[in-house]
Amino acid sequence: MKIYCAKHGGFCFGVTRAIKTALDAAKEGKAVYSLGPLIHNRIAVEDLRKKGIITVDTIGEIKNKKVIIRSHGIHPDILKKLKKKNFEIIDATCPRVRRAQRYVEKLIKEGYYVIIVGEKDHPEVKGLLGYAGNKADIYSDQLKLKKRRVGVVPQTTLDIEHFNQVVSNLMGNVLEMKIYNTICHETILRIKEALHIAKKADLMIVVGGKNSANTTRLYQICKKYKRAYHIESVDEISPAWFADVKSIGITAGASTPNKQVQDVVKYLRKMFPK
């Protein structure tokens, strides 16, 4: 069995940085609270909990006023609230997300009607919307353009092909469009490599949290080309998948610990020793 494992799968720069920041802060002894999971990976979050990084849903649940801002960033209103209440704030916003937030702010100041392209319930998108003073719209096929002068910012983990399609859809109805292409370079490499592997392998396995938007998207892209499975761990792998299969491709989302990917590789290598 030939196994192709993506080099550009697994933890991205922003996630690696956020975890390191959280662990460093937790080493001081006091628990660190995260509003929502620090990363969208159930197993990794459970592991972090053991190391003093606690996931909560609301500010009220934070017992020691020590809070970390996730790599996805945060809505500025929540940030203000935390500051007002004198919380100790550890900011692990990915610098690439921070840059997107600044661009959204800038476009609003310049009078553009701002459109954010991404998942409307994703924390990054909610944060971007906040930096637009909640005046932006999230792109959807049903969106009715309000103005002919439009500013466009994509979620950092968006598929660039999807983004190009959105820009094309908008083009016929705009006179001026100012785009900040904030799609992270790692996202582009990850999807490009996944597509490359999906084209040559007989079957694709995408490793990562079922609650991870970018992993789910990676899975959807792969399954356009080949039979594909989105798994969180090796327990979900079924030997029945591999009948008539001569090669397997493996990739992972930006929030998937490298260990989880390596576990899958090892498991498959054991199943197919050569």
Next chain:
Amino acid sequence: MKIYCAKHGGFCFGVTRAIKTALDAAKEGKAVYSLGPLIHNRIAVEDLRKKGIITVDTIGEIKNKKVIIRSHGIHPDILKKLKKKNFEIIDATCPRVRRAQRYVEKLIKEGYYVIIVGEKDHPEVKGLLGYAGNKADIYSDQLKLKKRRVGVVPQTTLDIEHFNQVVSNLMGNVLEMKIYNTICHETILRIKEALHIAKKADLMIVVGGKNSANTTRLYQICKKYKRAYHIESVDEISPAWFADVKSIGITAGASTPNKQVQDVVKYLRKMFPK
């Protein structure tokens, strides 16, 4: 025989306006000189010549200092030269082209690296390049981007699908892209309707000058879907084209006089009375 004739083919707003302006000016008795053909249609230009609108290639050939600027606009350096020499200038630049020129100027002032999307030898594109102080680049597949902050302006008669493809090609390599979508609404309607007809007719006839860029493009778009012919006049029509043909689609470029289109319709109606 079913004949579908496009409503959105033939003289566009800018061309109609330029011809009216030229004829009005010629009525005063003095010949009006045009640097290059007033429109890209051999037959119409010959007709205009009889009415006192003379095509020349260089300023030196203008005998009475009376010159018309074509709907495509002109390079600002040539305009300056004409003004310096005290020419009587009749400006028939299409207002939609003039708008594109102003956007190019604005993007240069704002420090963008400007890319013009269109035919490099087209007078409109040459004019736009002039308004960029000759600092812009014309898009080509081989273009190496110089900066990550890019301003993009298309030729007013560009196919929007082609423009979207160019924007997509650029996207992966830019951080900021400011687009002025100067594609004329009539262009969009013309191409959209031609495509609609090409899909249902058995054969397409595209009427207009062989030297007309937008007519040639219209022909190329049609022939992606059906057998198509680009003709300047009915003399080129061959009965052999219509074996096994039950329906014919007819469209025309922005520089095609409506009479030429109607001549084709009449000719075919005579050939196929029902």
